[in-house]
Amino acid sequence: MDRATAKASQPPTMHDVAALAGVALATVSRVVNGKPGVSPAMQARVEAAIERLDYRRNVNASSLRRLDRKTATIGLVLEDVANPFMSALHRAVEDCARERDILVFAGSCDEDSRREQELISALRARRVDGIIVVPTGTDHSYLLPAFRLGTKMVFADRRPSFLDADTVTSDDLGGARAAVAHLGALGHRRIAYLGASLTIVTARDRLQGYTEAMQQLGAAPHPSHVCTGIVTMEEAARAVAEMLEGPDPPTAILSGQNYFTIGAIKTLRSLGLEHRVALVGFDDFALAELLDPPVTVVAHDPAELGRTAAELLFRRLDGYASPSQHIVCPFSLILRGSGEIRATRP
Amino acid sequence: MDRATAKASQPPTMHDVAALAGVALATVSRVVNGKPGVSPAMQARVEAAIERLDYRRNVNASSLRRLDRKTATIGLVLEDVANPFMSALHRAVEDCARERDILVFAGSCDEDSRREQELISALRARRVDGIIVVPTGTDHSYLLPAFRLGTKMVFADRRPSFLDADTVTSDDLGGARAAVAHLGALGHRRIAYLGASLTIVTARDRLQGYTEAMQQLGAAPHPSHVCTGIVTMEEAARAVAEMLEGPDPPTAILSGQNYFTIGAIKTLRSLGLEHRVALVGFDDFALAELLDPPVTVVAHDPAELGRTAAELLFRRLDGYASPSQHIVCPFSLILRGSGEIRATRP
DNA sequence: ATGAAAGCGCTAACAT
DNA sequence: ATGTTAGCGCTTTCAT
Numbered sequence: 001m002d003r004a005t006a007k008a009s010q011p012p013t014m015h016d017v018a019a020l021a022g023v024a025l026a027t028v029s030r031v032v033n034g035k036p037g038v039s040p041a042m043q044a045r046v047e048a049a050i051e052r053l054d055y056r057r058n059v060n061a062s063s064l065r066r067l068d069r070k071t072a073t074i075g076l077v078l079e080d081v082a083n084p085f086m087s088a089l090h091r092a093v094e095d096c097a098r099e100r101d102i103l104v105f106a107g108s109c110d111e112d113s114r115r116e117q118e119l120i121s122a123l124r125a126r127r128v129d130g131i132i133v134v135p136t137g138t139d140h141s142y143l144l145p146a147f148r149l150g151t152k153m154v155f156a157d158r159r160p161s162f163l164d165a166d167t168v169t170s171d172d173l174g175g176a177r178a179a180v181a182h183l184g185a186l187g188h189r190r191i192a193y194l195g196a197s198l199t200i201v202t203a204r205d206r207l208q209g210y211t212e213a214m215q216q217l218g219a220a221p222h223p224s225h226v227c228t229g230i231v232t233m234e235e236a237a238r239a240v241a242e243m244l245e246g247p248d249p250p251t252a253i254l255s256g257q258n259y260f261t262i263g264a265i266k267t268l269r270s271l272g273l274e275h276r277v278a279l280v281g282f283d284d285f286a287l288a289e290l291l292d293p294p295v296t297v298v299a300h301d302p303a304e305l306g307r308t309a310a311e312l313l314f315r316r317l318d319g320y321a322s323p324s325q326h327i328v329c330p331f332s333l334i335l336r337g338s339g340e341i342r343a344t345r346p
Numbered sequence: 347m348d349r350a351t352a353k354a355s356q357p358p359t360m361h362d363v364a365a366l367a368g369v370a371l372a373t374v375s376r377v378v379n380g381k382p383g384v385s386p387a388m389q390a391r392v393e394a395a396i397e398r399l400d401y402r403r404n405v406n407a408s409s410l411r412r413l414d415r416k417t418a419t420i421g422l423v424l425e426d427v428a429n430p431f432m433s434a435l436h437r438a439v440e441d442c443a444r445e446r447d448i449l450v451f452a453g454s455c456d457e458d459s460r461r462e463q464e465l466i467s468a469l470r471a472r473r474v475d476g477i478i479v480v481p482t483g484t485d486h487s488y489l490l491p492a493f494r495l496g497t498k499m500v501f502a503d504r505r506p507s508f509l510d511a512d513t514v515t516s517d518d519l520g521g522a523r524a525a526v527a528h529l530g531a532l533g534h535r536r537i538a539y540l541g542a543s544l545t546i547v548t549a550r551d552r553l554q555g556y557t558e559a560m561q562q563l564g565a566a567p568h569p570s571h572v573c574t575g576i577v578t579m580e581e582a583a584r585a586v587a588e589m590l591e592g593p594d595p596p597t598a599i600l601s602g603q604n605y606f607t608i609g610a611i612k613t614l615r616s617l618g619l620e621h622r623v624a625l626v627g628f629d630d631f632a633l634a635e636l637l638d639p640p641v642t643v644v645a646h647d648p649a650e651l652g653r654t655a656a657e658l659l660f661r662r663l664d665g666y667a668s669p670s671q672h673i674v675c676p677f678s679l680i681l682r683g684s685g686e687i688r689a690t691r692p
Numbered sequence: 693a694t695g696a697a698a699g700c701g702c703t704a705a706c707a708t
Numbered sequence: 709a710t711g712t713t714a715g716c717g718c719t720t721t722c723a724t
Contacts, residue, residue, distance in 0.1 A: 009494075009495065009496035010415075010495070010496060011470070011473070011495045011496065011497075012495070013700090013701055013702085014701065014702065015701075015702095023710080023711090024710065024711045024712075025701095025702085025703095025711085025712090026703085026704085026710075026711065026712075026713095027709090027710060027711080029702070029703060029704090030709095030710090032702095033703080037709060037710085038709075038710085039709060039710090042709080042710080054491035054492065054495060056467060056470050056471045057471055057701090057702080058410075058471070058473060058700095058701055058702070059471045059472050059473075060406035060407075060409065060410060060417065060472060060473055060701085060702095061406075061410055061700075061701035061702045061703090061716090062701075062702050062703070063406065063702090063716090064404075064406060064407055064410070064700095064701080064702070064703090064715095064716045064717065064718090065701080065702050065703040065704075065715075065716045066702085066703060066704085066716085067703080067704075069356075069716090071406065071472075073451075073472065080437065081427070081433055081436050081437050081440060081452070082430075082433040082434050082436065082437035083433075084428075084430060084433075084632075087427055087428040087429075087430075087433040087436075088428050090427050090428065090433075090452070091426065091427050091428035091454065094427060094452075094453060094454060098453075101468065103451050103453070103468055103469070103472060104451065104452060104453070105419075105449050105450065105451055105452075106427070106436070106440075106450060106451075106452045107440060107444075107449070107450070108437060108440060121402060122447065122449055123449070124357070124402050125402045125403055125404070125405045126405050126406060126417075126419065126449065127357070127404055127405075127406055145400035146400065148355075149355070149356070149357045149358070149400060150355035150356060150357065151357075262632075262633065262636075265636065266636070269636075285632075285633075286430075286608075286631075286632065286633070287608065287631075287632070287633045287637070290608075290611065290612070290615075290637055291633070291636055291637070292638055359716090359717055359718085360717065360718065361717075361718095369694080369695085370694065370695045370696075371695085371696090371717095371718085371719095372694075372695060372696080372697095372719085372720085373693090373694060373695075375718070375719060375720090376693095376694090378718095379719080383693060383694085384693075384694085385693060385694090388693080388694080403717090403718080404716095404717055404718070406717085406718095407700090407716075407717035407718045407719095408717075408718050408719070409700090409718090410699095410700045410701065410702090410716095410717080410718070410719090411699075411700045411717080411718045411719040411720075412700085412718080412719060412720085413719080413720080415700090
């Protein structure tokens with residue numbers, strides 16, 4: 001009784017195929033890998049055996065022995081696979097990977113840098129060919145050894161800190177500047193900013209763009225109008241409520257993240273101010289154009305980020321060696337209504 | 347010059363660690379795997395070497411030799427990783443997997459059954475411990491050999507065809523029945539149904555629930571009110587326009603999928619009918635409560651589907667052997683407004 | 693408690 | 709054109 005029929009709960013090996021076809025192991029390997037030098041008759045016999053056994057080559061064992069050591073596998077480290085922005089990026093990466101028969105490990109960090117380290121460590125242990133990371137935290141120098149040991153990495157959406165590596169990011173600075181300038185042109189000077197923790201580099205960039213553009217408008221931001229360190233939608237909603245019910249309410253709001261924008265909308269509605277206070281949000285979101293008023297946003301294209309990062313990574317895997325590249329994707333200001341509300345007389 | 351320093355672009359092996367620590371390979375293996383029978387002094391020496399080399403065990407090589415053959419890896423085959431329903435399911439699976447230090451391969455099929463086969467084949471080639479599948483297509487008997495060869499699979503959200511396997515699904519039949527009964531209680535009899543291709547089992551179930559409940563209402567559906575085979579949001583929007591502009595317009599609409607619901611809303615708005623024609627949608631979606639009118643939905647909890655499927659899969663991986671289980675998760679009808687519009691006099 | 697050696701499924705180099 | 713063999717990084721068994 002041979003392995004193939006005896007242990008029905010173990011996948012067949014190349015050895016089983018060779019035995020069934022009555023050929024040597026190497027011949028099976030040649031057929032499986034499409035290598036030349038196999039007679040049509042042999043090939044047919046081997047293929048029949050493969051078919052009969054439902055044989056599938058063990059890619060892990062194969063990569064162990066192959067010279068290029070490739071596992072045909074990459075890792076994708078996101079903030080959260082269920083965040084629409086992140087999952088759109090994920091899908092773009094998957095589509096690029098599929099063209100090359102590469103499978104994608106995906107994982108979420110929730111802005112927790114320890115989780116990021118664990119995930120990357122687990123990916124390295126599985127010898128992924130490369131990793132695309134949306135980085136969290138304030139120090140990525142811990143990845144230096146990994147780099148030197150040949151792990152290819154590309155950072156997407158955000159730049160890593162204390163590490164020189166390929167990045168594909170959005171123009172956050174420019175986006176914030178453009179949004180503030182747009183509001184300024186409509187007469188707004190009391191413009192509030194809602195931002196995430198300043199440990200996140202995009203949040204810093206957006207705040208800086210906001211600050212610079214406010215200066216340009218000759219409008220020093222009121223201290224109570226700059227709120228950072230927000231994490232949840234609810235916190236954003238509360239922050240907006242405090243500003244609007246305070247002594248010096250803003251006439252416009254720039255929201256630094258899609259969930260914050262929703263929080264702001266909820267508060268504006270509950271105060272009946274959605275048609276009186278202007279709102280521009282960072283990152284586009286589904287149904288933004290179906291709300292009342294439709295929401296004006298600074299949109300970054302997550303699919304473009306993902307595709308560009310994947311292409312860069314694959315070029316690196318193909319041996320492309322050059323100093324780190326830093327690609328910045330453009331933003332677009334989508335005017336839908338909420339951001340075109342004019343300033344009320346103070 | 348030893349490997350560890352010579353080839354800076356190759357990850358260190360257990361052999362390198364053993365050499366640096368001056369111990370045998372087996373001792374390093376014992377330390378790495380936390381096996382007993384290693385003196386504290388040895389252990390410290392090995393750990394120091396591991397630290398210095400930034401060594402990470404090659405899980406692929408390890409699983410090759412280990413008796414249980416586990417790769418600590420599972421596959422997740424979705425309709426689309428970027429679909430919010432699917433990505434919520436994905437996240438729940440990831441959270442369960444993380445507790446067990448298992449990594450998740452995720453992939454999208456776009457309702458293409460050939461793509462499903464390719465993906466599952468690629469996952470099997472990487473010897474994943476198990477696969478969670480949101481199945482597509484009308485015949486899954488092709489998976490029988492995989493089953494017999496020991497690949498553990500659990501089907502989520504939909505049942506597979508011609509295959510006896512574990513499933514975790516939603517109560518689509520009951521959900522459709524409840525939605526129609528709800529609309530019927532508000533006086534509606536001319537209720538339209540928008541559904542996906544009947545090759546998708548959930549679409550069949552929903553249609554059947556709709557049909558049964560209509561019968562119960564004593565209201566034979568008008569042929570032009572039953573539209574199936576819809577794929578995109580735009581098609582749904584067009585279908586609704588045709589119904590409403592036709593000779594016998596419906597007074598209420600049951601939409602069989604989240605994107606179709608959005609399409610329906612767009613048409614209703616463009617015709618100014620969003621407060622006159624009732625709408626109930628299958629699957630909840632973000633911002634449904636912020637639209638005007640807020641959208642009533644039959645909600646299934648994707649996270650519950652994902653968690654339940656993952657738990658079932660892991661139990662199978664732990665050796666749990668019993669006939670296939672079929673878990674059905676309950677729905678909830680969330681009344682928000684759009685579904686509570688009363689029937690207009692015909 | 694530690695080491696030596698066999699072998700997991702496969703590819704690549706070397707035979708024939 | 710086909711077969712034989714060594715060895716990828718690791719775990720396990722057996723020996724010490």
